[in-house]
Amino acid sequence: MEGDRDMSRTKVHVIPHTHWDREWYFTTSRSKVYLVKHVKEVLDALETKDGFKYYLLDAQGSLLDDYIKWCPEDEERIRRLVTDKRLMTGPWYTQTDQLVISGESIVRNLYYGMETAQKYGHAMKVGYVPDAFGQSAQMPQIYQEFGIRHFLFWRGVADNTNPKTEFLWKGSDGSQVYAVQMPFGYYYGGNIPEEPGELEAYLDSQIGALEAKASTRHVYFPNGFDQAPIRLNLPELIRTFNELDPEREYVMNEPERFLAEIEKDSKGLPVLEGELMEAKHMRIHKSIFSTRADLKQQNNEIENLIVNTLEPVLSISHALGHEYPHQIVKDIWKLLFENAAHDSIGGCNSDTTNRDVAFRYKQARDIAENLLELHKRWIASRIKQEETFAFTIFNTLPYPRKGVTEIDAYLPEGGFVVRDTNGQQLPYTITEKVEQTDYVLGQHIDLNPSKKVYLPERVFRAKLLVELQEVPAMGYTQIVFDFSSTGDAIAERSNGSCIENEFYAVAVQDNGALRITDKISGRVYADQMVFEENGDDGDSYNYSPPERDLTVSSLGADVETITSKSPVAEELSLRMKLKVPHDLNERAAAVTSAMLPLQASVSLRKGERLIRFSVKVDNRVLSHRLRVLFDTGIASRLSIADQPFGVIARPTTLEEVKVWEREQWTEKPITIEAMQSYAALNDGSRGVAVLTEGVREYEIIGPDHDTIALTLFRTFGFMGKENLLYRPGRASGEKIVETPDAQLLGELSFTFALHVHESGFDEADIAQAAKEYLTPLSSYQLSDFLNGRLIFAFRDEERIFEQSYSLLSFGEDSSVVLSAFKKAEHSEGYIVRVFNPYLDKNATARITFGKSARYELASLDERSKGEALASSDADGAQLPELEHCKLLTVLVTPESK
Template identity: 35%
Template sequence: MKTKIHVIAHTHWDYEWYFTSSESFIQLCYHIDEVIKALEDGVLDYYMLDGQMSIVEDYLEVHPDKQQILQSLIAAGKLKVGPWYTQSDQMIIRGESLVRNLQLGIESGDALGGADRLGYIPDAFGQSMDMPKIFSQFAIDKAVFWRGLSSDQLNTREFYWQSEDGSNLLTYNIKDGYFVGVQLIEVDYAKPLLEQIKQNTTSSHIALPVGGDQRYVDFNLKERIAHYNEQLTDDHFIESNYDHLFAGIEKEAKDLPTVQGELLNAEVSKIHRSIYSSRYDHKYLNDKIERRLIFQIEPLMSLADQLGIPYKQALIDKIWKLTLRNHAHDSAGGCNSDKTNQAILQRFIEADQLSYSVVDYLTRKISESRNNVKNNQVTIFNTLPIIREQVITIALSLPETSFSIYHGEQKLDYDIRNITKHSNAPIRKTIDPAPASYYYEIEIALPVKLQPLGYEVLDIVLEEDRMETVPASEKQEVTPNTIENEYYQVQVKNGSVHVLDKESNTLYPNFLLVEDAGDDGDNYDYSQPENDWKLQFKFDTASVSSNPGTWKSTLKLNGNFVVPKNQHEREQGTATALIPYTCTIGLEAHKQAVDIHLKINNQAMDHRMRLLINGGVNTEESIADTPFGTISRPVTDPNFKHWLEKGWKEEPTGIYPMLSFVQLHDQQKSVTAFTKGIKEYEIIGSKEKDIALTLFRAVGYLGKPDLKRRPGVASGNQFKYIETPDSQLLKSLTFKVSVRIGRTCNQACAFADYQKYAMSIPYYQQQSLNQFTNTLKYFVMQPLPFQVPETYSLVDATNVKQVVFSSCKKARQSKGMILRFFNPTNQAMEDGGELTCKENVRFWQFTTMEEKLDKSNQRSSQTIHLGSFKPKEVKTIYIEFK
């Protein structure tokens, strides 16, 4: 049987990199013109536009006259587009973002004749363990990727890629890269190329992708195929596409191996396992925007839709598209030129402002349209479908500082955290001797119990004596530099932060340390300098102040870290750079977590700072969250010892990605670190292990050659040093971490704890004293022509069992609502619990991430039983209300 070499013409279109998307857009306009001409004239039979629709969307924006010809080429199967909107990173991007990416890409591709149903990932820096089940839910059963698979995992190119829930993809690994076929055009001899691409193949059908980064159309492809075929007897080159390749592989019906787990090894290609801390400022903003879109805007708009405020899908898509363009693998990694990173940052700022304003508008619109509006009332919104019973912090604008708070008939106790007096008089150049009017901005902490997916109202009553609702016997005595709740005592003593776990009576001395080390790397990778000088900081130079309270208590530490200003100083063993910091450590009543809020002003270059959490856990593995589950990773990679002699492209370091949390546990204790924006961790220590969270890396080049951890040519552009002074991050940075110490480890509870910690509670106060509580407050607003209920709750998922809430939004193509849950563990679950709908249900049914409905599977009960879950299974529910 002759071997068939499937020659696949394509381009890999990095959305941006050392160039901006605006710069590459000019080439894109002419490139797609060439593609159209080549396909229309029969110069090419097929062409692949990199599996992403954002570039097609950009092209059609200025070439709307080409839509019909593109549509005919796509419908005929000649031009392959989609299924992605952008070629997304998978390691630090949330699962729901990946879902929106595919939803937008497939919808856009289908509208133009049919998105390619191929899980095409030519250049992402590693493959998430969850991709098979995500692709499968979009009716994608085949995949192609390049990076991450090593020979100790699998030594063949054709295999089944499987998620723990049983989702299977027939997969082809282009281990030589998406550019390997350029040799067909540029080299005259077939034998070396055939030897390369045949290695580790089991099928007689072999892929030869002919394309490269922003590569032009090879108009002589047919001629070059004929030239190669003249040299061959046992092999035959054919112009083809991945549909034909997989059809050939399937026809042979070979018994192919199966691979599970993440693919994050750098044996055949670089993987950049420390890119997760490059351009931390971008990652912090991205995390905030993702959280707001998924856990605030989409649920809030769904809630508003039920109340009569139309769901604006196009508006949400606008914000998603801005964000998804920053999820392209280079964009998300931050491995770009400064001018490109400036464009990325601007998109983040725009998405942040848009998303923030959506929340502001809807909370105000609903609040001011209630049927019993009173001055100073506060409407509080719970955008999670579970009861939230926790302490919240809100800011009130009031004419005086004496007031009481009522939740219905219940009078609530609260802590006053801060009071600021403001003038309400118009500003003038000269001081008006007339008495000015004033108001007070008062920050308070108070306990609330909020019904799921809805809103409730607090009444603020002025000129009333405040009632203490907590007996004095239950209050803690105030000790200098010490705060505590029922779970922990936190004390700053001699500059060290000590935490006492009251439940187990275990003391964690030096619980928090800050490590500063040199970084000889680039925007892709951390690399330890040859002559490094690592520093560890307690907080012994800090001034400490405490703000104790019944419901929330904080310690504030202000000081300076003194570090080497640059690599030269580090090599000399001198340190002259002052990095000012404020570290606020907080405890809340009834919350089993220590909250840490660190602000620094970075004034040093070429260094890495990490927060060390002294967990002292006896373990050899960590657990971190993934797009739709959790993963257990070894503290020391099994390939670490011999990677150099085996010729790996980079060190298989113990540095790993995370989305929201990392967890250590043994038989005696469990330590979990939740983060907002920090995406990288390493487990350190000999016997007892601690968590090292990478705060940020400050480096000055896009790519550098011959790094200690990554030998060989530079990543990125191999022929020129591209300076990136902005990536030194000489500016203020904010880091937010919450640490839970306990005896047990429960992964579903970890997700629930994270959501309560990280998803802020929107609120709106009915008042006219302060027109600047948010940007939109200054504008007048018309209430709805009808009144909405005084309080409201739409869906209650409080009784789900050990599964994780993932999404609540309106269905894209139908008028119902989507709710999604997943099992985060490797264990099957017999009963996931139930949802209760508060509005009358027309029907509900299980669906997929693609949200297609099956009329034969519809039910009409108010209670929705989730049923059993396979290991790591994701379930999506469609609900249509009457």
């Protein structure tokens, strides 16, 4: 009978921890200095304090790396405690956001986080996410791929969806994890009183609230705050709990053991599906996607550069005999991980902290671009060539590509033609040309004065658009600039207002908007590319409209236009000025004393089914938002956007809007949503998609929910504000912290594209179009006159490579999208990661490596699953069919000779 009574008692698992933001309103430097003090106290307590069994160090391995860098003498102490599963760390490297960073960034964060934790002895197999602003629908699949079956979190689930704290979370692909919510936050048990009279009432209230939401006898009682010191007398307090409250059992524990116990006692749990983005009880800051648009852009561009171009080129270079620079790539990723932490990427920081974020982006970009340049040069310098002006073109997608691409070049004076390796002349046009003779030739170095080197009399830095023929899959080819012949590279400029290619005709309407004609179907889309400016009374966490707003549209604005036309591309340039309020006070009074100058470039490339846009804004006003609108004419209940490793359909209206004020939600439910690279509307027979490499935020607006609104930027003046229309009550963050940098005064630039199609969404292959848009062909110019300080001197290499090369290819019937191609971290193989991009169709591919190889299925941690794919030297391997939102990793290992 005694055992029965014990099993019926509530078991309170007291979890000592800290939530350690690496930066926020304070800087990383301050955080690291205090981290040293904190970790030393934790180590001492775990080693010497009787009854202090466990401590959770916020599940981010970077904290141990930070500590060991300054206190290397404690490495063995840490290794002992982590190995004994008393000091808990991992699986993350940093506590990452899940919605505005890329899927590959999430995967690498977990990979390097678990690697770091295992280096010290143990990686916690719990998806511990105490403070991220919402949970991506693809996380169950990602967790499962890393061997993580348990999920412990706070934000994103309300009691109207699940009144209990335990449930099964089902992701977009069908994967499930066992989930436990910390319903009142990770800091819920941080403020324990120590007076016996107060303590008894505290336990009854605090634990009683947890019991009411629990579906088993187990409750999770976290003891800790942000950057708070360890509660050294916690073991004594737990003994006191048991004395004062004999009806409950109190134990010190850590997440892995807690989850193992509670799962055993769980029965008949509800299943929650998809994104966890409800803000009824806790704020999720749903419009943080566009906070500090300048920093978001840098993140997105660097992520795309690393995954889409750098890692594939490094893999090609490795296959050709060069060492793969694993440690350098890891350092680039770790710079991004520091910025991927939920506050850092959120931009909800002080200005001084955001300057640190910006500097890390600069470092990451500089290293990535120079590493890429070195390996492209390494390859180009060993290709068999005699030409002075040979350009090596790299294709980092697994199928041949052709079409118009942009190339940077240093050119002498005079005309020329461009030829491919077959001698075929390629059309081109020069879009920019600036003389840099003294700069370039003044840095030339003659390593071997006996070698005759061509030195032009004049040198121009130029940008060209060249129409390429086939560039091999995941490989390279060459083109040559032949100055012995003369081609016509002059674009015709005029004050026109219309451009076209094979697919589209674009014209400026009288009201300043665009009229786009789909030449294949004859369908006309009027009133496109409308800029909409309105006030932003929000802060670094939330967009929120002012109580008295004034919306300014570019419709009706005076527009100046210029066209530039060549055989390979046509461009339409528009200039306009919007008369807008200078600040929120003027907006409330409907005064428009300021100008917002806009320059928009709309371009059509030969043979390309994209309309490309480039927008520059001279931002001179305060606290406002600018979006660009595309009216699709497709009334929609659902929007379509990409999420990590897949696609997601979201409602364009929310029923919760009717009740949120009455039910006192912490935030207004809104349909401002995140994406990875595109947002689309489709009615089953036609559709429109907006592709972006900038801010990953959109909303479907209009009375019929038929207009895609792409956020370009929003600005604000304070880290936190109180009583917003979209977020009542207290300020998030610190309301005293002003953020003048977040007003983004000065010139801002944005690029995006439009894809119009007469088909269902799956048939339009939007994900592939977005991948190509974000993966431009890359080039390298090998010319002796450039050898010197400009790019560092390079000695002559033995020329042994052919002029064309392909390492990896997918078959013509392949329908997956490539997510990553890289050298495996700890084996001789290469990692090929793909996913199903469709709403309803399955996807597959046949992959062929450039040499005889073994093909095995692998998990996201790059370990073989022990399942080899049928393969042959000639035909490669057929991938299994992938269902909706499924990802797949293949380890391709070349056979040794």
